[in-house]
Amino acid sequence: MHDFHLAKQIVEIAKRYAKKNGLERIDQIVLELGELTEHGENIKPENLKYNINLLLPCKIKVKKVKGDVWTLVNIEGK
Numbered sequence: 001m002h003d004f005h006l007a008k009q010i011v012e013i014a015k016r017y018a019k020k021n022g023l024e025r026i027d028q029i030v031l032e033l034g035e036l037t038e039h040g041e042n043i044k045p046e047n048l049k050y051n052i053n054l055l056l057p058c059k060i061k062v063k064k065v066k067g068d069v070w071t072l073v074n075i076e077g078k
Contacts, residue, residue, distance in 0.1 A: 003043050003044065003047040003048050003050075003051050004054075006036070006038065007048055008051075008055060010029065010048075010070075011052060014026055014029055014056065015056070017072075023077035024078060025078055026076070027076050027077045028058055028060070028074075028075070029052065029059075029061070031048075031060070031062045031070060031072055032064075032070065032071040033048065033062050033063070033064060034069045035066075035068055036069075037068075045064065048060075
């Protein structure tokens with residue numbers, strides 16, 4: 001469930017970005033993901049990808065980084 005919560009935040013940000021930049025659809029989201037813990041559980045890249053894809057079907061790339069942060073690096077679409 002913790003992965004889903006972050007996925008929902010990411011999708012909301014991606015949709016706002018797409019609307020602001022005139023994109024009708026999002027084809028790819030690129031993220032950097034550190035060691036995040038939410039509700040005592042580590043957020044795993046594969047679970048995050050799965051949950052983002054449930055909310056917004058698209059290609060998702062996750063690069064592991066150091067620290068306890070996540071960053072939305074890029075959104076591609078048309």
